[in-house]
Amino acid sequence: MDWIALTLSLRLAAWTVVLLLPLGVLVARLLAWRRFAGKGFVEALIALPLVLPPTVLGYYLLVTFGGSSPAGQAFQAVFGRSLVFTFEGLLLASVIFNLPFAIQPIQRAFESIQPDLREAAWVSGLSRWETFRRIELPLAWPGVLSALVLTFAHTLGEFGVVLMVGGSIPGETRTIAISLYDRVQAFDDRSAATMSAFLLAFSFVGIGLVSHLTRRIGSRHG
């Protein structure tokens, strides 16, 4: 078992969730309730990582983040580090390829909230922020929870994008999925088996937890 890779993966997943969830809630709520020109285009763009081969996504991120691109140069100038083959670059890639996993469940959850509940809140004297905090967010909570677990588990398992953008630097960009591949290449079957079993168990428990909690909250709301 590659503990360094596991720790790195957990750190990456945690940071991805921390950055992505607030953004996801914001974007999902906008997509659920607002009508604007180009909404279909935005939704398609967000869903793209679901169908795009991870290596394709990885390639474009690599090009975008690279030292010869404006984005890469700007990051380099501000933080004195490169975006490619670093943890920061990996995190940014992770946020991007997890967009659909975070946004879609939350968007569905917001869409299922009756519009008259918000109006009832306003008429009850709740400001828009209070309405969001005390009515919308609690009602959308199952969706947020799904997004959290899906994003976390998906980050642990992502391979193609990570390899393209991060490479395989121990302690910096070598995640558990990359490490697993390395172990198989090195005929280290024991380690590979342990790590595979861990990822399998983690994913299974995560999905089970989400469906259980979602059902419990759902039955409470009737």
Place this chain on the structure above:
Amino acid sequence: MDEAPNAGLRVRLAQETPIALDAELTCEPGEMLALVGPSGSGKSTILRTIAGLVRPRDGAVSCNGETWLDTARGVDLPPQQRAVGLVFQHYALFPHLTALDNITISLGALPKEERRARAQALLALVNLSGFEERRPAELSGGQQQRIAVARALARNPRVLLMDEPFSAVDQVTRRKLQRELVQMRRTLRIPLVLVTHDLEEARMLADQLSILHRGQTLRRGPPTEVMSRPGSALVARMIGLTNLFDGVVREQRPDQGYTMLEWRGRLLEARYDPAFQPATRVTWVIPAETVILHRRDRPSRGERENPVSGVVDEFVPLGELASVRVLVDGADELPLSFVVPTHVARRNGVVAGVSVTVSLLADGIHLMPAEARDDRKAL
């Protein structure tokens, strides 16, 4: 209660799109105004405009001397700043909160430690003490409606708005909730606005009716007045009056209190109405309850009053009362409907096919401007 000249609710709305509105209404403290009209007549939109959930192109809303909306001056307070209580058609209770919390959440203006006691008092007001910890899904439709009313009252509103508040419950519960509302009204010294498509409900509960059609207030007044003197054939049809006929005004007799009306070659005495010159074509209506069946065995008083004969076309006993339709002069196009106690109808041998004579009480005959052909098709 203070009787300031601008106390109560004043509403004036006008716009072309998205829903045409041309409405004007007022409601005094303690008064219940019913907005009645078919679906799409704009009644819910008017209610939502008062609450600040919809903004009209052109309009003004003031309540208790406070201006909530005045498009001319650019005033448009958000719902949070308007002291309204709104009962939604499907109640819109917060599903994740208990009954008590659904009410407490509206008490943001009170100090924290007073909220619980106040919410308990409101629950008691709507007869739901003991249901504090239930969630909406665990309450019956009638109980949910009561929570919605309690929540609407929690803000100490200056006006209580109710959007079809009885439409989502069964008949028995509806009667009960309506009685409770009548009871509660005695303690509420604020304007109450009720939106309904149920005319019976409006008649029973409201002090004032406002009849809406395509966003326009067509007629307004106390229910008995609107029902007996609708003012236009369109309103008469909207409120379900069926005895509508065309006639010509022949003579005004103010000294006797009659306007003489010619109808199918006979002269009828109608209640005096100076608005129509002799020779004016009119549409007239007579409410079913002012059509009196003559007894067959012996004549009674009042038979001199506008006697009209015809053949019974339809006789439908509905429990204690029976609905009778008579074809006047045997003519198909002139059905005259009225209601008699079933036992009276039986005693007088009223069945389909027999000839009967009725009196059209002069006081019940209401003259209106002649109805244009298109209006007839409008409904």
